[in-house]
Amino acid sequence: xxxxxxxxxxxxxxxxxxxxxxxxxxxxxxxxxxxxxxxxxxxxxxxxxxxxxxxxxxxxxxxxxxxxxxxxxxxxxxxxxxxxxxxxxxxxxxxxxxxxxxxxxxxxxxxxxxxxxxxxxxxxxxxxxxxxxxxxxxxxxxxxxxxxxxxxxxxxxxxxxxxxxxxxxxxxxxxxxxx
Amino acid sequence: xxxxxxxxxxxxxxxxxxxxxxxxxxxxxxxxxxxxxxxxxxxxxxxxxxxxxxxxxxxxxxxxxxxxxxxxxxxxxxxxxxxxxxxxxxxxxxxxxxxxxxxxxxxxxxxxxxxxxxxxxxxxxxxxxxxxxxxxxxxxxxxxxxxxxxxxxxxxxxxxxxxxxxxxxxxxxxxxxxxxxxxxxxxxxxxxxxxxxxxxxxxxxxxxxxxxxxxxxxxxxxxxxxxxxxxxxxxxxxxxxxxxxxxxxxxxxxxxxxxxxxxxxxxxxxxxxxxxxxxxxxxxxxxxxxxxxxxxxxxxxxxxxxxxxxxxxxxxxxxxxxxxxxxxxxxxxxxxxxxxxxxxxxxx
Numbered sequence: 001x002x003x004x005x006x007x008x009x010x011x012x013x014x015x016x017x018x019x020x021x022x023x024x025x026x027x028x029x030x031x032x033x034x035x036x037x038x039x040x041x042x043x044x045x046x047x048x049x050x051x052x053x054x055x056x057x058x059x060x061x062x063x064x065x066x067x068x069x070x071x072x073x074x075x076x077x078x079x080x081x082x083x084x085x086x087x088x089x090x091x092x093x094x095x096x097x098x099x100x101x102x103x104x105x106x107x108x109x110x111x112x113x114x115x116x117x118x119x120x121x122x123x124x125x126x127x128x129x130x131x132x133x134x135x136x137x138x139x140x141x142x143x144x145x146x147x148x149x150x151x152x153x154x155x156x157x158x159x160x161x162x163x164x165x166x167x168x169x170x171x172x173x174x175x176x177x178x179x
Numbered sequence: 180x181x182x183x184x185x186x187x188x189x190x191x192x193x194x195x196x197x198x199x200x201x202x203x204x205x206x207x208x209x210x211x212x213x214x215x216x217x218x219x220x221x222x223x224x225x226x227x228x229x230x231x232x233x234x235x236x237x238x239x240x241x242x243x244x245x246x247x248x249x250x251x252x253x254x255x256x257x258x259x260x261x262x263x264x265x266x267x268x269x270x271x272x273x274x275x276x277x278x279x280x281x282x283x284x285x286x287x288x289x290x291x292x293x294x295x296x297x298x299x300x301x302x303x304x305x306x307x308x309x310x311x312x313x314x315x316x317x318x319x320x321x322x323x324x325x326x327x328x329x330x331x332x333x334x335x336x337x338x339x340x341x342x343x344x345x346x347x348x349x350x351x352x353x354x355x356x357x358x359x360x361x362x363x364x365x366x367x368x369x370x371x372x373x374x375x376x377x378x379x380x381x382x383x384x385x386x387x388x389x390x391x392x393x394x395x396x397x398x399x400x401x402x403x404x405x406x407x408x409x410x411x412x413x414x415x416x417x418x419x420x421x422x423x424x425x426x427x428x429x430x431x432x433x434x435x436x437x438x439x440x441x442x443x444x445x446x447x448x449x450x451x452x453x454x455x456x457x458x459x460x461x462x463x464x465x466x467x468x469x470x471x472x473x474x475x476x477x478x479x480x481x482x483x484x485x486x487x488x489x490x491x492x493x494x495x496x497x498x499x500x501x502x503x504x505x506x507x508x509x510x511x512x513x514x515x516x517x518x519x520x521x522x523x524x525x526x527x
Contacts, residue, residue, distance in 0.1 A: 019183075019355070026183045026357045034183070034355035040208065040293040059445035061354055064512050 001054040002124055003063045005079055008072030010038065010045045013113035016138065017070070018049030020117060023136035024128050025053040033061035037076075046075040070120055072098075072113070085119060087112070088167065096155070097163030102148070104166040105159075111148040118152020181359045186325045187212035187255075187352045190281055190345065192360060193329025194253050195220070195227075197367055199279075201252040203230040203241035205260060208293040209349040210283035213255035235260035239267030239280070246271075246278045247382055249374025251333055255281035258291055261300055262307070268342050269308030270384045275408070277336035277371055281329075281345045283352040286507045295507025296349035296439055298482040302490075304344045305460050311405060313412035315339055315419070316460040318346040318438045322356040327365055328457065331419060334368035339415040341408075346459065348482070350439040350509065413461065421457035424470050432522070433474035435467075435491055440480055440504060444514045450526065451478075459487070464494050471495050478502060478518065482509050 004021070008014040015036065022034040030053040039045030050063040069079055071086030086092030087099055096119060102112030121128075128136075130146060137145045151159070184192075191213050194202075202217035204210075214231065221229035228245070232238040235256050242252035256264060261282045271278055284300050286292035300307075304316045315335045319328040329345060336343040381391035386401045394400040423441075425448050433452045436444055441455040454470050456463050471477055477495060479488035480502040488501040502517035504510075518526040 022355055023183050026181065030357070032183060032355070032357050035350055036353045037350075038294050058356075060443050060511055061350070062443050062510050064510055 001052065001056075001058075003066045003068075004051040004120070004124065005063055005066040005069045005081060006049040006051065006072070006120075007069060007076045007079055008047055009043075009075045010041060010047050011043045012047070012072045013110065014038075014047040014049050014072065017113050017117045017120075018051050020136045020138075021120065021126075022051055022053075024121075024126065024132060025051075027132050027136065028126070028128070030054060031056065031058050033058045035061045044075075048076045048079065068120065068123055070116055072116065083123070085116075085123065087116075088164070096160060097167045098152075100166040100170065101151075101159065101163040104162060105151060106144055106148050111144060114145045114148035115152035115155070118149040119155055120152075121149070122153050122155070180361065181357050183355050184322050184326075184358045184360065185212065185352075186322050186347060186354045187283065188216060189322045189325035189358065189360070190255070190329045190347065190352075191216040191220075193326040194251075194279070194333065196326070196365070197251060197330040197333035198369075199251045199253055199333065200226060201228045201242065201245035201250040202254065203232050203238040203245070203252070204254045204256065205232055205235045205238050207235070207257045207260045209285055209296075209352045210255040210257045210260075210281065210347075212352070213281060213283075235263040236267065239264035240270075242278045243267060243271050243274070243276050246276050247274075247375055249370065251277075251337075251370065253279035253281060253333075255283065257283045258285050258287040258293075258300070259289060261303060265303070265307040268314075269310060269312065271342040272308070272312040272314070272408075273310070273384050273386070274382045275340040276342065276382070277340050278342050279329075279332045279336055279345060280342055281332075281347065284346060284348040292507050294349055296351075296482060296509055297507060298346075298348060298438055298440065299486070300346070301459065301481070301483060301486040304346065312341075313409055313416075314341070314344055314460055315412065315416055315458070316344040316346060317419070317421070317457060318459045319457065320351060320438050320441050320455065322351075322354055323358045323363065324457070325351065326358070326360055326363055330365040330367060331421075334366070335415055335419055337368045337371040338418070339412050340371055341412065344460075346438065348439050349507075351442075416458065416461045419458050420463060420466060422463055422466055423453075423455040423457070424466075425453045426470075426473075427452040431475040432478060433471055433476070434478045434480060434518075435487075436480045437487070438482075439509055440482055440514070443509055443511055444480055446511060447514070447518075447526075462490060462494055467491065467494055471497075476500060476522070478521070480504065480514055480517065482507075
């Protein structure tokens with residue numbers, strides 16, 4: 001059994017990531033439960049997905065302690081997990097500049113989500129073909145999303161360096177603008 | 180084929196399987212996916228009709244009209260919308276109109292917490308409208324059951340010639356699970372009577388005789404009508420005495436829960452006996468009495484402040500320990516905490 005929580009804010013892609021992953025796990029023959037816990041403020045409100053997969057039928061779909069928690073923001077409070085990965089700056093066991101990598105490598109912040117999905121798949125040991133991935137992803141930006149997931153799946157140390165440099169540049173630029 | 184299906188989607192597909200050809204509704208979280216699917220389906224299949232009405236009252240009356248005109252019809256709503264449709268539900272009971280109301284519950288009262296799951300409309304399903312009536316109410320706890328009991332709700336509506344309530348909640352409605360809907364076999368009950376336009380008939384929210392003619396001052400006619408309706412509902416309910424029981428010979432406590440709460444507390448089966456009513460109303464009196472017999476303590480855990488618990492207490496004529504899970508937070512941890520407090524011992 002695997003228990004995974006994906007946490008973020010409305011609009012960050014929590015549903016896309018979790019639904020894609022759940023679809024992939026279903027295609028691999030797992031029983032899956034995916035439950036959404038979210039605030040009514042669609043943009044900016046907390047949004048949490050509880051994803052469980054198992055070879056056996058799943059009873060309780062509400063996770064109280066996950067194996068892995070992916071944090072795209074720290075809007076949701078009180079979530080517990082054995083291991084946390086997240087956007088840099090969110091106090092996770094493994095902090096990755098997903099947003100910056102999305103911009104740097106794929107030209108858009110939003111692709112950070114798909115990079116995070118790829119990283120999540122690596123950590124959970126989920127292997128799928130490109131075809132299976134394509135079927136699970138939304139039609140919009142499908143090719144770019146596949147590339148971003150694969151990028152996250154094969155994330156290397158130098159990629160992290162690249163993201164961190166990008167982050168530094170952006171921070172400096174922002175500070176300069178403020179001055 | 181097995182695939183990932185959402186609870187609300189399963190309800191809609193179950194309705195289609197049951198032969199529904201008309202949906203009217205007003206969007207409201209967390210039921211809106213059902214309306215959205217109905218709108219999309221109507222665009223593809225012109226035999227299926229869809230109205231997004233100005234409010235839930237109009238939707239409720241539209242499905243009653245569609246039913247009288249010959250369609251299997253339904254609406255889906257939540258909290259405040261379910262309050263608005265109560266008058267129409269009463270009308271449908273009086274006029275003996277088969278139709279289905281889906282209520283995907285959220286935290287109330289009023290606008291409350293729109294995205295948060297609750298079970299706070301339990302008593303409203305039974306007592307929300309005026310007068311005496313005997314509603315059939317089902318509450319599935321999985322995506323597969325959402326499909327199965329959507330069909331059952333339509334069947335029971337045709338058989339009882341009354342509005343049937345299918346309950347869900349924000350968690351079950353938005354729960355995704357792997358299901359093979361094609362492999363689920365539920366017999367579909369055909370329309371119970373011919374539509375309007377096939378002979379002279381009368382329908383009224385007034386008390387009426389066998390032909391539907393208003394009889395508003397005749398106690399005898401009224402008593403006869405109510406007795407007939409009550410007997411019909413009891414007969415139909417008996418066909419759907421659906422529940423799940425998991426005994427535990429090492430426990431002296433039986434926990435009763437339903438819907439999402441029954442899923443969340445399922446791991447407690449190693450420590451307690453569990454009973455889950457699927458047919459919420461009419462209550463499963465004989466079944467509850469039978470299975471409660473061997474247990475010293477009866478606990479009802481539900482996501483409201485004791486609505487079903489008080490009815491279980493009345494049914495069993497013995498004290499029931501109530502563990503409410505409130506504010507949209509439904510978890511095993513909170514259930515254990517509540518149980519530990521009420522039972523005076525640590526529940527693991």
